[in-house]
Amino acid sequence: MQLMERVKGILLKPRETWAAIDGEPADTARLFTGYLMILAAIPAVCGFIGMSLIGMGGFGFSMRVPVLAGLANMAVSYVLSLVGVYVLALVINALAPTFGGTQNQGQALKVAVYASTAAMLGGVFSLLPALAILGLVAALYSLYLLYLGLPLLMRSPAARAVPYTAVVVVVAIVLGIVIAAIGSLFMPHGPAMWGSAGGPAVVIDTPRGQVTLDTAKLEEAGKKMEEAARRMEQAHKSGDTQQMTEAAGQAMAAAMGGAKHQTVGVDALKAALPAKLGSLERTSYEVHDGAATGLPTSQAEAEYGNGDKVVRISVVDAGAFGQLAQLAGMVQGERESDGIVEKTWQENGRTLHHSYAKDGSQAELRAVLKNGVVVTVEAENLPLKDVQGFMGQIDLAALENLPRKDKS
Numbered sequence: 001m002q003l004m005e006r007v008k009g010i011l012l013k014p015r016e017t018w019a020a021i022d023g024e025p026a027d028t029a030r031l032f033t034g035y036l037m038i039l040a041a042i043p044a045v046c047g048f049i050g051m052s053l054i055g056m057g058g059f060g061f062s063m064r065v066p067v068l069a070g071l072a073n074m075a076v077s078y079v080l081s082l083v084g085v086y087v088l089a090l091v092i093n094a095l096a097p098t099f100g101g102t103q104n105q106g107q108a109l110k111v112a113v114y115a116s117t118a119a120m121l122g123g124v125f126s127l128l129p130a131l132a133i134l135g136l137v138a139a140l141y142s143l144y145l146l147y148l149g150l151p152l153l154m155r156s157p158a159a160r161a162v163p164y165t166a167v168v169v170v171v172a173i174v175l176g177i178v179i180a181a182i183g184s185l186f187m188p189h190g191p192a193m194w195g196s197a198g199g200p201a202v203v204i205d206t207p208r209g210q211v212t213l214d215t216a217k218l219e220e221a222g223k224k225m226e227e228a229a230r231r232m233e234q235a236h237k238s239g240d241t242q243q244m245t246e247a248a249g250q251a252m253a254a255a256m257g258g259a260k261h262q263t264v265g266v267d268a269l270k271a272a273l274p275a276k277l278g279s280l281e282r283t284s285y286e287v288h289d290g291a292a293t294g295l296p297t298s299q300a301e302a303e304y305g306n307g308d309k310v311v312r313i314s315v316v317d318a319g320a321f322g323q324l325a326q327l328a329g330m331v332q333g334e335r336e337s338d339g340i341v342e343k344t345w346q347e348n349g350r351t352l353h354h355s356y357a358k359d360g361s362q363a364e365l366r367a368v369l370k371n372g373v374v375v376t377v378e379a380e381n382l383p384l385k386d387v388q389g390f391m392g393q394i395d396l397a398a399l400e401n402l403p404r405k406d407k408s
Contacts, residue, residue, distance in 0.1 A: 003038060010117050010145060018149040021114060026106020031113050036085060039116070043123020043135075044078035050126045072337075081120075084175045088112045091171045092154065099164035101156035111153050115146040143169060264317045264373065264402045269300035272315050272375075274393045278386075280304040280311055310380040311390060315399065317373045350396070356384040363387045369400045 009017035048071065086109070093108035095101075122138020146168060151161035266287040275282055285302035301314035334343045342355040349370045356363035363384040366376045375394060379387045 003035060006035065006114075007039075007117060007121070010114050011121075011141075014145055014148050018114075018152050021110055021149070022107075022153050024110070026104075026110055028106070028109060031109060032082070036082060036113050036116070036120075039120035040078055040081045040085075042120055043126055044074045044081070046123050047077065047126040048074040050128060085112045085116055088168070088172055088175055092150070092168055095164065095167055096154045096156065099156050099160040099167075101151070101154035101160075101164065104154070107153040111146070111149050115142055115149055118142040118145060264298055264399075264404055266298045266300055268402050269298055269315045269317065269399075272394055272399055273300055273302040273313055274390075277304045277311055277390050277393065280306050280309065308381050311382065311387075312376075312378045313390070313394070314376045315373065315394075316376075317404075354384060354387075356387075365391050367391065367396060369396060371400050371402075373399050373402075375399065 006017070009020070051073075089105065089109040089112035092111055093103050093105050096103045096108070118141040119135075119139040122135035125134040125138075143165075147161070147165045150156065150165055150168065151158060154164075156164050266289045270285065270287050273282070273285060281304060283303050283305050285300065287301075288299040299314065299316045301312065304311040304313075334341075336342070339358045340355060341358065342353070344351070344353045346352070351368040353366045353368075354364065360381065360383055362378070362380055363382060363386075364376065364378045365384070365387045366374065368374050375391070375396065377387050377391050377394075379390070
């Protein structure tokens, strides 16, 4: 198999190519070294060039990520993308019996690797950060590739193909959140083993508990996805890329509806924000509820200031998805570069991460609580010890015990 021939085949003739892939031996080493490891370098390297060498901005303003930080992020994102594809294959294989398919880890790995082709190639848009949104279009085409290949390789009945695809898409979204959380710490770790359980819901087991996907809602979402799938099929036959993109977007929206949208209420998060931090008065606050857009998120943030001293506090909950942020607790360590000191550690079942500039210009402390709520305190022109004191004014234990409300 030649790399470019396979890439062109899976993108331009996906049905025929999936049929050929189905009959090929599942060679894990060949799939990774001869295909995935090459394609995964595209978004990692292009992202580094775009953010650290080209930069982003407009109207006379530009910003670049420091080169060393960009190199670290490139290495981490590259490794985690490989890990993410492997973990997704584990989930695809584990869910197969739930949707009438046959478990086969080799086949599942082929699905995960080849379906990611369009998304990986879309990483080239990261060369120009202003065009990075176009990478989403490529990612949506990967959803279509997944829809075509999943039932064929995993032997799932046609009637169950749409909900099976919906569940895998939701899991892929979860994986993206987890990878972003871990990648932000610039310290990668090995893959986490996820599984599933039968019953009225699909359950993903993590080291910190379980995330449940409601199959009843997935069935409802599946009906919407079925219509979107028909549109993708028609668009594919006619070669209408715009219609295919729109249909893929509808499928993504339907897939998001398959997760239990439960988050802590924004009023409760707002109440956790102190009215004052020492001598610093609260100058503003904002709350955001994702219910209006169908996203399982809620957030409250506030800013405090006195002259050049500024502190920002944010409290964010992403519901069941946010609980997977605790996977970042598997990553612990320290680093120092360009006068910035960082450390990640575990304490009382929480994941803590701090970073500060030795010149005292900035400091940050982040706490990922046991239930996945993330609390961040950022400060300008204040030392880390003050930031730690500000975090102490927030009742973290109370946040961990707040109930989540259904946003569906």
